[in-house]
Amino acid sequence: MVDDIQEIFYKKIKPLKFKRTIGLFGATTIGVGSLLGAGIYVLIGSAANIAGPSVVISYLLCGLLAFVTTIMYADLSRLIPRSGGGYTYAYNLLGSLGGFSTGWFLALGSILASSLYAIGFAEYAISLTGKHISDISVKIIAIGITLLVTMLNLLPEKNDKFNIRNWIVWGNVLILLLLIILSSFHSDIQNVKPFFPKGFHGTLGAISIIYISFFGYQLIANSADEIKEPEKTIPKAMKLSMLISMAIYLMVAVTSVLAVSWTQLAASHAPLVLVANKSFGGNGWLIISFGGVLASLGALSSTLLSQSRQAYTMGKDRFFPDIFGKLNNKTRQPSWAVISGGILTSIALATLELETIAKVTNFSLLLSLLPVSLALRKLYQNNSALRPKNILKRFLPEISFVVNLGLLLTMDLFSLALGQQLIIAGILIYFFYSRKREKSGREGRNIVLAEEPSFSFFRKNKILVPVSNPETQKALLRFSHMLMSKKGGNIIVLAIKDVPPEKDLYEALSDDKETINIIKRSIELGKQNNISFKPVIRVSRNIALGIVHAAEDENCDLIIMGFPKKAEHYSDSIFTRVLKESHTDLIFINLKVNPENFIPKVLGVYIKDHRNLSLILVCATAIAEQTGAVLNIFSYLPQEYSRQQKNKADKLLIQCLEELKTTALYSATLFVSDDPVKDIIKKSENFDALIIGKDLRNPNKLPEDLPSFQIARNAKCSVAMVKKASRLEKITQEFK
DSSP states (O other): OHHHHHHHHHHHTSOOOOOOOBOHHHHHHHHHHHHSSTHHHHHHHHHHHHHGGGHHHHHHHHHHHHHHHHHHHHHHHHHSOOTTTHHHHHHHHHOHHHHHHHHHHHHHHHHHHHHHHHHHHHHHHHHHHTOOOOHHHHHHHHHHHHHHHHHHHTSOOOOGGGOHHHHHHHHHHHHHHHHHHHHGGGOOGGGGOSSOTTOHHHHHHTHHHHGGGGOGGGHHHHTGGGBSSHHHHHHHHHHHHHHHHHHHHHHHHHHHHHHSOHHHHHHOSSHHHHHHHHHHOTTHHHHHHHHHHHHHHHHHHHHHHHHHHHHHHHHHTTSSOGGGGOOOTTTOSOHHHHHHHHHHHHHHHHHSOHHHHHHHHHHHHHHHHHHHHHHHHHHHHHOGGGSOSSHHHHTHHHHHHHHHHHHHHTSOHHHHHHHHHHHHHHHHHIIIIIHHHHHHHHHEEEEEOSOOOOOOSSOOOEEEEEOOOHHHHHHHHHHHHHHHHHHOOEEEEEEEEEOOTTSOTTGGGTTOOHHHHHHHHHHHHHHHTTOOOEEEEEEESSHHHHHHHHHHHTTOSEEEEEOOOSOSOOTTSHHHHHHHHOOSEEEEEEOOSOGGGOOOSEEEEEOOOSTTHHHHHHHHHHHHHHHTOEEEEEEEEOTTOOHHHHHHHHHHHHHHHHHOOOSSOEEEEEEEOSOHHHHHHHHGGGOSEEEEEOOOOOTTSOGGGSHHHHHHHHOSSEEEEEEOOOHHHHHHHTTO
8 A cells, every 4th residue: 555655646746748749730720720610601691791892801801800819829829838828828927817717718718619610510511411400400410520529539649740630621721722713713893893882881890790710829829738849839820820711711702702792692691602603513512511511620629629728727727627637647638628628518509599609609709818918918017028129019918908899899788798697607606616726726736645536426524634743643543533433434634745935836746755754654554543544645835724725625524633732822833824724623632642542531521602512522422432431521600600601501511411412421510610721721630631612713812822722732631622613614715
């Protein structure tokens, strides 16, 4: 077992990483595949309906506006060459909220865009058969291809020169180029007269429809960890993929409005079929439908793959569940991130209408660009050396922000209302789930040195036992085992590795022997005493917070720790910090005998108030039933007590006896004293161990001046001081 722990330890501190197998061609293919989706096959008709022949200008202006954002992304990818794209840039420069906001809307936009591509595939695939089927059947085919592509994305990446994605993407480009060349022979200048039938406002209005076609370039940055020389390759690939796509969009628009009347394009659900029939002859629809299949499939594959990389990065940063941020040992793929993307896309296909999907996609992707603009602006402000000399590039963040905000505000009220609901959902997820986890992950990480148990709907009690001192290690394990025998559940043994802020968390463990030796020693003690537990190492910037966050990450119900031995100020101690920060039940044990001799026969139980009563009784009955001890339950009244005070004390003892469910013998006594602390310390001579509750914290008193601390420190027997977390504290924990 000890040798296994050592092996697991070294595996855990050297997590799997992606292999850098993608070059400039492969990275450009990801961008082109995402940009040249089915949009060009369908949206040109809708855009022509608004702009007329001037849809050519719409595509040109839209491409130029999008290229502004492309340059912004390219600059950020050069300076921050890490996976996650816009999310990573915003997270690194704007912090937790900025990063989550960008990642949340990028994730939504990518998933919903994948839904559009899947529907595009289904419709074009059906058109190849020449048959008409119901909308439900279209969705079933779309879900089927989504799940198939998801399965293919789970496979390990092969040599990118022979990647099937490349053949799909560039096959689509070839078909579009053939369409452009052949349709140019059927041009008629009369088809573009008048050029502005809807006015220039129509030309501008078409931009909001086709802008969704220009988002794919940013997906390249999601795969930065797999790209060779990412700081050079990604900016080039972004610009190349955008220029290639812009050129094809523009040429398709020009040849389409010259070959076919704009009114015919506007009236058709498959406008490029009209162009293809004129260019290729009667079977043109067959060729263009095949192109639509390739375009949709390429965009679906690229978007799902890139989205999984972003989810993987957010999982590593703990905004999403930890399982998203892990790579499969065999395939080096983020399996759960890939699978979840496929499932969520399928759910969107099954539950949402096409119009709703399109509008939410536009809103999400546009909104995600705003924090990225602010991130680049902050980067330029904080580091003048990085600020471009070119005036246009210097104001690139502001230009990009205004452009994308303007496009966002041009959306209809229905789209904005849907977007508002997504914003509210994101806020709830961030503040109730992601924020606390990300903060905890930034300050430290749990490294579990055991096989993770299979998922269960039935939650068990979990006891966290931080261990470091060899003198108390055995006692804490034995006491935890006693308590577990009473409550049931699992013991988690924790060793903390303190790491300074400037050092990498995992790197700090690479040459660490002390921490793993603590775990090994615990395993040996567990074997000797027949105690099983889950060993965990927490690498943390702060020991006290490491204990608190480890308990939260492992969903522990109770923390059991040793009481500090030194009689000094506890104001800044680990002990006091845990008391202050933790919203988990706590037990501090001050063992004053050899752990081997800790077999109490007389157990004192001091009851002061209702707050800690239930936890005190759990501890008392657990020890008594394991050791055969007799319980001496007692409380105190002042010398000059009132009837009301007496009634209150009587009710407390009665409640105690009603909740005391044990086979152990006991006595319950009410004493009178004006100095309970002094009397309890004196009475402790008659006990083998004493259980007390922690006082409610008085902000004007130092910890060592509180009665419970004085008793725990000065009693003649071993003492267990307990603190029961209130329901309010546990609710508050969710917002911290």
